[in-house]
Amino acid sequence: MTEDRSSLDSVVIGVCTYQRVSQLGVLLAELQRQILACSDWNVRIIVADNDEKMTAKSAVEKASKDFPRVRIEYNCVPEKGVGFARNAIFDSLKSDELLIFFDDDQEPCPTWLAALLNRHLSVPDEVLVGPVIPVLPDSVPQWAVEAAAWGRREQPDGSIRSHAGFGNILIPRSTLESGLCRVPEPFLRGPGEDTYITVALRSAGYVIRYVDAARAVEPVANERLNIPWLRQRATVSAETWVQVVRFTGGSKVRLVASAIKTLFGFCILKMQRNISRDQALLMKLEVSAGRLVGYWRGFGSWLHS
Missing domain, CATH: 3.90.550.10 (Spore Coat Polysaccharide Biosynthesis Protein SpsA; Chain A)
Structure with missing residues (x-):
């Protein structure tokens, strides 16, 4: 410089x-x-x-x-x-x-x-x-x-x-x-x-x-360093993202599509977990579940505001 x-x-x-x-x-x-x-x-x-x-x-x-x-x-x-x-x-x-x-x-x-x-x-x-x-x-x-x-x-x-x-x-x-x-x-x-x-x-x-x-x-x-913390972080992140989209005038359609994609991914992970006891799969499944909870809470807050 x-x-x-x-x-x-x-x-x-x-x-x-x-x-x-x-x-x-x-x-x-x-x-x-x-x-x-x-x-x-x-x-x-x-x-x-x-x-x-x-x-x-x-x-x-x-x-x-x-x-x-x-x-x-x-x-x-x-x-x-x-x-x-x-x-x-x-x-x-x-x-x-x-x-x-x-x-x-x-x-x-x-x-x-x-x-x-x-x-x-x-x-x-x-x-x-x-x-x-x-x-x-x-x-x-x-x-x-x-x-x-x-x-x-x-x-x-x-x-x-x-x-x-x-x-x-x-x-x-x-x-x-x-x-x-x-x-x-x-x-x-x-x-x-x-x-x-x-x-x-x-x-x-x-x-x-x-x-x-x-x-x-x-x-x-x-x-x-544990799965419950990771799941909670995923929940908070997804809920926060819904609020960001809401207050910045973002696309509801894209947000719903993202939530549906997360749900589809959760279902795939759930089926894989039923077949395999792999711990990495469990971690990914719990994080995906956390995101779904976050989307649910975020949409609920938006609808009732």
Whole structure:
């Protein structure tokens, strides 16, 4: 990055956090190291603590002492819900700043920030999203790993996404000025606030581009290493997707078709499971069942609203 500093955007890295003090401390130290390596850029960090007890404040204070050259700001957002924390960060932006969101339970790869900012230089008006790779402990059986139950599908570098999460995303100034980067009432307490905004942006014609080099990893917590958690996650994801389609004016026909496809897949898995005791099949069956429950709840909420 050799362009003149004055010609480049200023950057905010926004981190929403809730009671993950040790993980936040590790993340802030790595972010600060990468910011110092990207000295051509004006970068500051904003931590939005969604805990009224201000548990993240100590981690922010320590990070500020350890890396005094990196600007870091602490903002306590006591109203429960990740959407409130997102909006607090949106409200803290200056007119010349672009925004990068990063989750408190993720870890950026060593060249993550440089990769994201370098791509921004070539496509300054596009939203950029990097992959988040789940890291599973060695104790997870191989059949579970092969079932890809905790995985996120990776994309070809430069491909266009229909929506994205906020765990590893760059939102340029032109997009921030669109008026669409605000979490509305139905999504303030989450989940789905990020999906809602990115679907709304794509519907308005904004480009969301996948940047393979801007990689992050996410260690999977022990409490998530079980089939009931996976099923519940599938339920919440499907229910949330129905709400996103509802509030962004998406196609009901496509949504119903997706639900029918899920039902058909569930029936196939059920027949296979009756023949085979394969554990991977059981995992896929439970996840599929969770999605069906989510669709049912989502449609029910929509019909009765």
